[in-house]
Amino acid sequence: MAYNKPLPKIDALNRPFWEAAREGRLVVQTCGKCGDVHMPPTPVCPACLSDGQEWRAASGRGTLESWITFHRAYWDGFKDELPYNVCLVRLEEGPLLVSNLVGPAERAKAGAAVRAMFRRVTEEVTLPVFELIA
Amino acid sequence: MDASLKDRIAVIGVGTTRYGSFPELDEYGLAASAFRDALGECGIEKTLIDGLLVCRIPYYARMGEVLGLEPRWTMTLPAHGRMSGIGIIEAATALAAGYCTYAALLYANIGRSRRVNYGGEENPGVWDPWGFTSPGAAHALMFRRHMELYGTTTRQLAEVSVAIRHHATLNPGAVMRTPITIEDHEASRFIAEPLRLLDYCLINDGAVCLILTTAERARDCAQPLVLLSGFGAQETFRGSSIPNFDIDFWYDAVRAAGEQAYGMAGVDHTDIDALMCYDNFSPTVLFSLEGLGFCPRGEAGRFVEGGTLRLGGLLPVNTDGGHLSNSYMQGWALNVEAVRQLRGGCGARQVPDCEVVQYVQATPCTRSIIYTRGGGGSGDGI
Numbered sequence: 001m002a003y004n005k006p007l008p009k010i011d012a013l014n015r016p017f018w019e020a021a022r023e024g025r026l027v028v029q030t031c032g033k034c035g036d037v038h039m040p041p042t043p044v045c046p047a048c049l050s051d052g053q054e055w056r057a058a059s060g061r062g063t064l065e066s067w068i069t070f071h072r073a074y075w076d077g078f079k080d081e082l083p084y085n086v087c088l089v090r091l092e093e094g095p096l097l098v099s100n101l102v103g104p105a106e107r108a109k110a111g112a113a114v115r116a117m118f119r120r121v122t123e124e125v126t127l128p129v130f131e132l133i134a
Numbered sequence: 135m136d137a138s139l140k141d142r143i144a145v146i147g148v149g150t151t152r153y154g155s156f157p158e159l160d161e162y163g164l165a166a167s168a169f170r171d172a173l174g175e176c177g178i179e180k181t182l183i184d185g186l187l188v189c190r191i192p193y194y195a196r197m198g199e200v201l202g203l204e205p206r207w208t209m210t211l212p213a214h215g216r217m218s219g220i221g222i223i224e225a226a227t228a229l230a231a232g233y234c235t236y237a238a239l240l241y242a243n244i245g246r247s248r249r250v251n252y253g254g255e256e257n258p259g260v261w262d263p264w265g266f267t268s269p270g271a272a273h274a275l276m277f278r279r280h281m282e283l284y285g286t287t288t289r290q291l292a293e294v295s296v297a298i299r300h301h302a303t304l305n306p307g308a309v310m311r312t313p314i315t316i317e318d319h320e321a322s323r324f325i326a327e328p329l330r331l332l333d334y335c336l337i338n339d340g341a342v343c344l345i346l347t348t349a350e351r352a353r354d355c356a357q358p359l360v361l362l363s364g365f366g367a368q369e370t371f372r373g374s375s376i377p378n379f380d381i382d383f384w385y386d387a388v389r390a391a392g393e394q395a396y397g398m399a400g401v402d403h404t405d406i407d408a409l410m411c412y413d414n415f416s417p418t419v420l421f422s423l424e425g426l427g428f429c430p431r432g433e434a435g436r437f438v439e440g441g442t443l444r445l446g447g448l449l450p451v452n453t454d455g456g457h458l459s460n461s462y463m464q465g466w467a468l469n470v471e472a473v474r475q476l477r478g479g480c481g482a483r484q485v486p487d488c489e490v491v492q493y494v495q496a497t498p499c500t501r502s503i504i505y506t507r508g509g510g511g512s513g514d515g516i
Binding site for chain 2: 127
C-alpha cells in the first residue's frame with residue numbers, strides 16, 4: 001500500500017538533512033562563522049546573520065523534554081496507529097527536534113536520555129525517531 | 135510603555151453578535167451587526183468614525199464600503215488570536231498620536247460554519263511527517279512538561295475548565311452552558327494526551343466590535359467611562375518552527391508584558407478584580423497566572439485548586455465563559471467582557487465593586503492590557 005502519511009517538503013535548504021537521514025545519519029545546521037547550531041535550518045544564521053551555514057554530524061543523543069500521545073488522527077494515514085507518541089528532544093548539540101518516541105511512553109520522563117533511530121518510510125524519506133536509553 | 139498614555143484612551147462602545155453557526159452569513163455581515171450594536175450604545179454619529187481596524191475579515195476596504203466608512207487610519211490584522219491585544223494597543227497609540235479620533239475595531243470569525251480545521255493542514259508543516267500538528271498538541275507538549283517539572287496534575291488543570299464553564303452558565307449568550315465537574319473533565323476523551331476535549335476552546339461563528347476614542351471625547355459619550363490604564367508587550371519568536379509553543383511557557387514574556395502594564399497603570403496583581411485570560415487551551419491560563427505573578431512559578435496547579443478562578447474566588451477569570459465555553463472570538467470578546475465588567479452591568483456574573491480588570495494573552499506575541507473604571511474609581515489615575 002502506498003505511504004499515506006505527510007511527507008517532508010524537501011527543498012534546497014533542508015535537503016542535506018534528509019539525505020543524511022536516508023543514510024542513517026543525523027546532521028544539524030551549524031554556522032560556519034559563529035558556530036551557532038540551529039534546527040530546522042535557516043537561510044542565514046539567526047545569531048550572526050552569516051550566509052555560511054554548514055551541516056555537521058550530531059551525536060544522535062539527547063534528552064527528552066516532553067512528549068504527548070495523539071488520540072486523534074488529523075490525517076487518515078495515522079488512523080491505524082492511534083494512539084501514537086510524539087516527543088520533543090533536545091539534542092546534545094543544542095537544538096530542539098519534534099519526533100516520535102518509539103515504544104510505549106510508560107517509562108518516559110522529562111530529562112530522560114534518548115538516542116536517534118532511523119525509520120525508512122519511502123524510497124526518499126527516512127525519519128529520525130528516538131528511543132529511551134534503558 | 136510610555137506612561138503618558140495612561141488613561142488617555144477609553145473604550146466607549148462594545149458590540150457582540152450571537153455566537154454559534156451561521157452559514158447564511160459572512161464576515162462582513164457578522165461584523166456589521168457587532169458594529170451597529172457598539173455604535174448604538176456609545177451614541178455617536180457614524181460619520182465620526184475615522185479609524186478602522188479589521189481582524190480576520192477578508193478585505194478592509196470592502197468592510198469600509200459595507201459600513202459606509204471613509205476613515206483616515208486603517209489597519210488589517212491576520213486571523214491569529216494574538217492579534218486582539220496587538221490591535222487594541224495599536225489603535226490606542228494611533229488615537230493618542232492623532233491619526234484618528236474615533237476608531238472602530240472589528241473582528242469576525244466564520245470558522246464554524248466554514249468548517250475550519252486546526253491541524254492536519256494541506257500545506258505540510260515542518261513536523262507533520264512525525265504526525266505532530268495542531269495548536270492543541272503544542273499546548274499538550276507544554277502542559278506535559280509543566281506536569282513533569284512541577285508535579286501539576288490534570289485534576290488541577292480541570293479547575294480552569296470547570297471555573298470558566300461555571301461562568302458560561304451565568305452568561306445567557308455563551309455557547310456551552312451545561313455545568314461540568316472535575317470528574318467530567320477527567321472522563322472526557324483525550325485529544326492530544328495529556329489534554330482532553332474539555333481543555334480545548336470552541337470553534338464558533340460570531341463577531342466583536344470595540345469603539346475607542348480619547349478620554350476627553352469619551353466623557354461626552356453615553357456609557358460609563360472605561361479607560362486603558364496600562365499595556366505591555368513582549369514577543370517570543372525563538373522556537374517558532376513549533377507553532378504556538380514555548381518551552382518556558384512564555385514565562386519571561388508574560389512577566390515582561392505584565393510588569394510594563396502594571397507599571398504604566400500604577401497597580402499590581404493584588405489590585406486586579408478580574409482577569410481576562412486568553413484560554414485557547416486550559417494550560418495557557420496556568421502559564422499566564424505564573425507569568426503575571428499571581429502565584430510563584432510552577433505553582434499555578436495548586437493555586438487554582440478549590441475554585442480560585444470562580445466568581446467569589448480569589449481571582450475571577452474569564453467571567454463570560456472565555457474561549458473554552460463562551461465563544462472563540464480570539465481575545466476580542468474577553469476585552470469586551472473587561473469593559474462590561476467595569477461598567478457594572480453583567481448581572482449574575484458581575485464581579486462586585488469591579489474597578490481594575492486585566493487582559494493577558496500568553497502567545498508568541500504576548501500582550502497585557504489593564505482597564506480601569508474612570509470617574510471616581512480607585513484606578514482612574516486622577
